[in-house]
Amino acid sequence: MSTFAVFGMTANVALAMARETTKTSRLPTAGLTLAEWNKAVEEQAAKIMAGKKVRQLSQLFDAPQYAEQFMELARKTGQCRDLRIRAKCEITDAKGKPVINAKTKMPKVGWTEYSPDLSRVA
Known part of the structure; x- marks a missing residue:
């Protein structure tokens, strides 16, 4: 299960x-x-x-629609830039294979850009 957060920069x-x-x-x-x-x-x-430079602006969300709602509120409240939703998941290489940490021999986990799967919408 992925975790989602909003990254970007606001004036505050x-x-x-x-x-x-x-x-x-x-x-x-x-x-x-x-x-x-x-x-x-x-x-x-x-x-x-x-x-x-961007920072994590929101707390962690279970679903991307909550992150989208946070982004809408952030846009309404003031000056902001580069608002993006990122998901915390396994990092993969160009071939789609997980990147393995040499020390722990486990897949690396990090923030990746989230893009909604448009094939589900039909």
Whole structure:
């Protein structure tokens, strides 16, 4: 059974990431004022939103339709980009064979892009 989650980037997540990474001082002896720091955070958040990095935005879902509902809500609430549903399942190579972990001798499990099977719709 697969597990589904929504990956992408929203303005709120970008702002939280920017707050974590923005330094509070330029030099070891001089700190930034609150206004300067807020401006630096906003600039960093804009860079994150313009970039390609994505994060897991949702909790884990049992079915993809719940992830689709989450994506609809995320689009309504604010600025977002690159929203995708990913499924956690065995990773396969180009021939469709599972990729085996050399250490554990078990198939590797990871996030792969989910695409609905259109052949079921008829």
